Every structure is written in C-alpha cells, then in structure tokens.
Amino acid sequence: MTNKGVRRTARLDHLVLLSSAAIGFFGSVILYFLHTHPIIVSVFLATGVASLVYGFLGGIDTATFEWGVGRWVTVTLAGSIAALVGTASVVYYPLRQETRVPTVGQFEWQWAGDGWRGYLTVLPDGKAEIDMKKFMTCNGILTDKPLLRISDPTHKYGTVKQSRDGTRLDVNLPRVTFIDYDANCNGTERQYSTAISGTLDKAVAYAGRISYTDKYQASTGDMILVRYVSH
Numbered sequence: 001m002t003n004k005g006v007r008r009t010a011r012l013d014h015l016v017l018l019s020s021a022a023i024g025f026f027g028s029v030i031l032y033f034l035h036t037h038p039i040i041v042s043v044f045l046a047t048g049v050a051s052l053v054y055g056f057l058g059g060i061d062t063a064t065f066e067w068g069v070g071r072w073v074t075v076t077l078a079g080s081i082a083a084l085v086g087t088a089s090v091v092y093y094p095l096r097q098e099t100r101v102p103t104v105g106q107f108e109w110q111w112a113g114d115g116w117r118g119y120l121t122v123l124p125d126g127k128a129e130i131d132m133k134k135f136m137t138c139n140g141i142l143t144d145k146p147l148l149r150i151s152d153p154t155h156k157y158g159t160v161k162q163s164r165d166g167t168r169l170d171v172n173l174p175r176v177t178f179i180d181y182d183a184n185c186n187g188t189e190r191q192y193s194t195a196i197s198g199t200l201d202k203a204v205a206y207a208g209r210i211s212y213t214d215k216y217q218a219s220t221g222d223m224i225l226v227r228y229v230s231h
Contacts, residue, residue, distance in 0.1 A: 017051045024048025037167075038092055046088035103162045103169065108207070110224065116147055117222075120160070120171075127157035130173060138185035145185065151177035151193045158196075172197045203227060 024047035031041045107120045109132065118132030133144035150156055150173070158173035173196040179187045207224040 021048045021051040024051060039088070042088040042092040103160055110222065117144070118147065120158075122160045123157075126159055126161055128160045128171070128173070129157060130176070134181070136181060136185055143185075145181060145187060146179055148176045148178045148194075151175050167202045169200045169202075170197075171200060 024044050028041050028045035028048065031044060103122050103126075104124050105122060107122065109118050109120050109130075110116065115135035116132060117135065118130060121129045121131070123129070130148070130150065132147040134147040135142060135144050137143075138145075150158070158171065160172075161170045162168070163170070175193040176196060177193050178190050180190060181187050203226045205224055205226045207222065209220050210223045212219045212221060
C-alpha cells in the first residue's frame with residue numbers, strides 16, 4: 001500500500017473514532033437528561049472514552065478487566081472490550097446512586113378521585129407511618145377527616161423497601177382500618193382491617209398549588225404532574 005493509501009486509511013480510522021467518541025459523549029448527556037437507565041448512559045459514555053483513548057492515547061490493547069459472574073465464576077476481558085466494560089462499570093455506580101430516590105422522609109400520597117390526601121413518613125430503618133385524610137363538606141364547610149389508621153398495635157408501622165437499582169419501591173401496610181362517614185360527617189370504623197401493598201415505579205414529578213378562577217369565585221387546589229421513568 002502506498003503512503004497516500006496509508007494516510008487515507010489513517011484519516012478514515014480517526015474519523016470513525018471521532019464519530020464514535022462524539023456519539024458516546026453527546027449521547028450520554030442526552031440520555032442522562034432523558035432519565036434513561038444509568039447502565040445505558042454508562043455504556044454510551046464509556047464508548048466515547050474508549051474511542052478517544054484507543055485513537056489518541058494508546059495502550060488499550062493491553063487493558064484487562066476481570067468481571068465476577070456469580071460467586072465462583074470470573075470472566076476476564078481484554079483489549080477494547082475490557083476498556084469499554086471497565087469504564088462503564090466505573091461510571092455506572094455513581095450514576096446509579098445519583099438516580100436513586102431517597103426513601104427516608106415524608107412522601108405525599110394523593111387520591112383525587114375520592115378526595116384523599118395524606119403522608120407516608122419513612123423512617124431510617126424502613127418502617128413507615130401513615131397519616132391519611134379525606135376532604136368532606138360538613139355543615140357547609142370543607143374540612144378534612146381521618147380516613148384510616150393502623151389498627152393492630154403489634155403492627156404499628158408499615159414498611160417501605162427500595163429495589164437494588166433504585167427504580168421501584170415496595171410499600172406494605174399490613175393492617176389498616178378505614179373510617180366511613182355518613183351525610184352528617186359522623187365517622188364509624190369498619191369492623192375489619194385491610195392490607196395495602198404494591199410496587200411503585202420511580203417517576204419525575206412536579207407538585208404545587210394552582211388556582212381555579214371563574215366569574216363567580218376563585219379557589220385553590222393541588223396539581224401533580226408525573227412522568228414515568230423508563231427502566
């Protein structure tokens with residue numbers, strides 16, 4: 001091959017590497033702000049880093065990466081794939097920690113259809129306390145009344161557990177008693193308890209107060225806009 005052909009091949013190789021690096025870096029930024037799963041963001045960013053290292057710094061051919069699969073099996077990778085997987089692994093951990101939703105503190109629970117609103121307070125040990133109200137009009141005045149309570153003293157708390165990847169919450173309230181109200185807002189506890197449990201997907205949400213205004217009056221209410229995050 002002539003020197004001209006060698007130079008043309010070298011330029012083509014550099015163009016491919018620069019394209020891969022650009023796609024990796026810019027793609028990872030775009031995917032990050034789209035709240036894509038951290039492992040996908042990590043792979044794109046690792047592709048950009050590996051492309052630059054391979055094309056301009058060298059030394060990638062001798063790179064190795066050992067990956068434990070299960071308790072007894074270890075896979076050893078070498079060369080470009082080792083650099084790619086190694087970089088993705090390093091980037092993935094802080095991204096995963098960043099995207100985990102804190103589970104300690106107070107969370108608002110709303111069910112607009114029946115006028116429910118309350119709070120689930122999660123303690124550091126994963127136990128959960130609930131305070132749920134129901135909005136009703138009593139004697140012409142809008143007020144909130146207790147909707148339920150944890151009924152069994154031996155099960156005073158519910159539990160909240162986050163999945164390992166931080167994308168889901170398992171909520172379990174084993175024994176709660178609902179309170180029913182008549183037209184005069186007199187409450188009566190039900191004679192049986194109810195178990196409330198479910199798995200909640202992580203979502204991006206905005207919450208706040210909004211106003212309802214017409215030609216007769218103005219009032220305020222709540223609005224929550226939720227966008228679910230792909231896993």
